[in-house]
Amino acid sequence: xxxxxxxxxxxSNSLKVLQAxxxxxxxxxxxxxxxxxxxxxDPEYLRINPAGQVPxxxxxxxxxxxxxxxxxxxxxxxxxxxxxxxxxxxxxxxRIWTKYVDExxxxxxxxxxxxxxxxxxxxxxPEGAFEERLARIPLKEKxxxxxxxxxxxxxxxxxxxWRHNLAEVTDRVEQALxxxxxxxxxxxxxxxxxxxxxxxxxxxxxxxxWNAERTPHAMAWLERxxxxxxxxxxxxxxxxxxxxxxxx
Amino acid sequence: xxxxxxxxxxxSNSLKVLQAxxxxxxxxxxxxxxxxxxxxxDPEYLRINPAGQVPxxxxxxxxxxxxxxxxxxxxxxxxxxxxxxxxxxxxxxxRIWTKYVDExxxxxxxxxxxxxxxxxxxxxxPEGAFEERLARIPLKEKxxxxxxxxxxxxxxxxxxxWRHNLAEVTDRVEQALxxxxxxxxxxxxxxxxxxxxxxxxxxxxxxxxWNAERTPHAMAWLERxxxxxxxxxxxxxxxxxxxxxxxx
Numbered sequence: 001x002x003x004x005x006x007x008x009x010x011x012s013n014s015l016k017v018l019q020a021x022x023x024x025x026x027x028x029x030x031x032x033x034x035x036x037x038x039x040x041x042d043p044e045y046l047r048i049n050p051a052g053q054v055p056x057x058x059x060x061x062x063x064x065x066x067x068x069x070x071x072x073x074x075x076x077x078x079x080x081x082x083x084x085x086x087x088x089x090x091x092x093x094x095r096i097w098t099k100y101v102d103e104x105x106x107x108x109x110x111x112x113x114x115x116x117x118x119x120x121x122x123x124x125x126p127e128g129a130f131e132e133r134l135a136r137i138p139l140k141e142k143x144x145x146x147x148x149x150x151x152x153x154x155x156x157x158x159x160x161x162w163r164h165n166l167a168e169v170t171d172r173v174e175q176a177l178x179x180x181x182x183x184x185x186x187x188x189x190x191x192x193x194x195x196x197x198x199x200x201x202x203x204x205x206x207x208x209x210w211n212a213e214r215t216p217h218a219m220a221w222l223e224r225x226x227x228x229x230x231x232x233x234x235x236x237x238x239x240x241x242x243x244x245x246x247x248x
Numbered sequence: 249x250x251x252x253x254x255x256x257x258x259x260s261n262s263l264k265v266l267q268a269x270x271x272x273x274x275x276x277x278x279x280x281x282x283x284x285x286x287x288x289x290d291p292e293y294l295r296i297n298p299a300g301q302v303p304x305x306x307x308x309x310x311x312x313x314x315x316x317x318x319x320x321x322x323x324x325x326x327x328x329x330x331x332x333x334x335x336x337x338x339x340x341x342x343r344i345w346t347k348y349v350d351e352x353x354x355x356x357x358x359x360x361x362x363x364x365x366x367x368x369x370x371x372x373x374p375e376g377a378f379e380e381r382l383a384r385i386p387l388k389e390k391x392x393x394x395x396x397x398x399x400x401x402x403x404x405x406x407x408x409x410w411r412h413n414l415a416e417v418t419d420r421v422e423q424a425l426x427x428x429x430x431x432x433x434x435x436x437x438x439x440x441x442x443x444x445x446x447x448x449x450x451x452x453x454x455x456x457x458w459n460a461e462r463t464p465h466a467m468a469w470l471e472r473x474x475x476x477x478x479x480x481x482x483x484x485x486x487x488x489x490x491x492x493x494x495x496x
Contacts, residue, residue: 059337062337064337064340064341065344066343066344066347068343068347069340069343069344069347070340072339072340072343073336073337073339073340076336076339077336077337088321088324088325089307089310089312089321089325091320091321091324092312092317092318092320092321093312095314095316095317095320096313096314096317099314099316099317099350102347102351103350103351140412141409141412141413144405144409148405155403157392157396161389161392164388164389165389
């Protein structure tokens with residue numbers, strides 16, 4: 001049984017899958033894809049995942065993409081503690097969370113981060129270098145978004161909508177955790193994993209929303225998550241972004 | 249066992265769930281929500297689904313929303329022919345399709361339809377009537393999108409991106425069905441159900457993409473889908489939109 005996981009830093013969608021695979025106790029080979037070097041667009045990686053995105057799971061030669069889909073697969077295909085509630089209805093409530101992360105939480109967070117970071121990143125690169133990297137992005141939609149972010153071209157309407165979404169996510173998480181230790185069915189599930197992968201950055205990146213006064217239950221849950229051995233192991237995976245930040 | 253389904257016309261997300269429940273043979277009570285009369289925003293319905301969207305499933309008093317989540321639940325919670333492949337990996341491939349419909353196919357199709365239809369709809373209503381209906385939409389994001397669509401305010405970049413997505417979906421479906429009767433694992437699954445719910449309108453609304461010359465396999469699959477008794481039963485549900493169109 002060979003399990004290969006291609007992933008970036010323990011953040012966002014890579015962290016989602018790293019948490020699941022560690023919590024489940026699945027032995028795997030880690031392949032670190034350095035996103036700051038755009039290795040996700042290297043021809044070698046594109047042969048595995050033509051969309052040029054992380055993470056990718058390869059299990060006995062079968063390739064699976066999309067972190068939410070991979071996490072359900074990890075839970076279904078391997079022994080170890082179940083990461084879904086037993087009841088189909090509770091599974092439904094869990095999937096509403098994982099879907100909400102994919103459709104609302106992650107994109108809002110990502111686009112706002114791009115808006116804040118990419119113009120400076122592109123400006124700091126030698127002339128033509130950013131364009132050269134852009135041209136290597138296989139998905140037109142992603143290529144367009146990066147070009148737009150670099151030019152500071154997101155509209156005020158888009159930015160306002162994403163900020164609104166982050167406030168809504170925050171309230172929803174805080175409310176779900178009031179009187180509960182976990183998001184669904186009083187147990188740790190893929191819902192906690194998915195929300196945590198994005199929420200871990202919120203106190204730093206959007207501290208006016210996530211803080212001890214405004215969201216005490218969400219803040220306590222972040223600590224509860226970090227204390228889980230599987231989650232802690234995922235967070236301990238190589239993080240060159242933080243390393244670079246610490247150096248810089 | 250009481251199963252109540254609140255749904256609109258047999259199209260889009262309502263058709264998704266109607267197909268699953270009929271294919272599965274689950275006895276249910278149909279509650280038709282007239283979207284052209286904005287009944288999804290009636291206080292009575294908002295008590296069941298505060299987001300004011302269709303469909304909603306209520307099973308023995310437990311409320312479930314989000315058509316993709318509902319369809320997995322229908323398959324898991326009731327007897328009848330399984331609507332998922334048996335193998336977890338094939339289930340993953342199936343979920344990549346249902347996710348792609350939610351994140352790419354349906355929004356692209358919906359926004360282009362809104363862009364084409366809503367300005368005329370809003371313009372044809374008595375002064376203030378459209379604004380009055382807008383004010384009843386509970387989700388700010390939806391409210392903003394409707395207002396924007398009515399004012400013809402989608403950007404050329406957005407329209408171009410949605411058109412690009414529809415072409416990409418079309419190619420992906422045609423390719424998946426070349427040499428195969430169904431989208432995943434050579435059997436009818438929730439992937440076919442999800443794609444069909446949107447694709448059924450493509451030959452009429454985007455005939456330059458979906459037609460006998462360009463997408464022969466996708467066109468044959470549409471007919472194969474319509475011939476299934478469960479799908480046919482779903483399509484035979486009340487459709488006041490078509491009725492209104494036939495009258496008009």
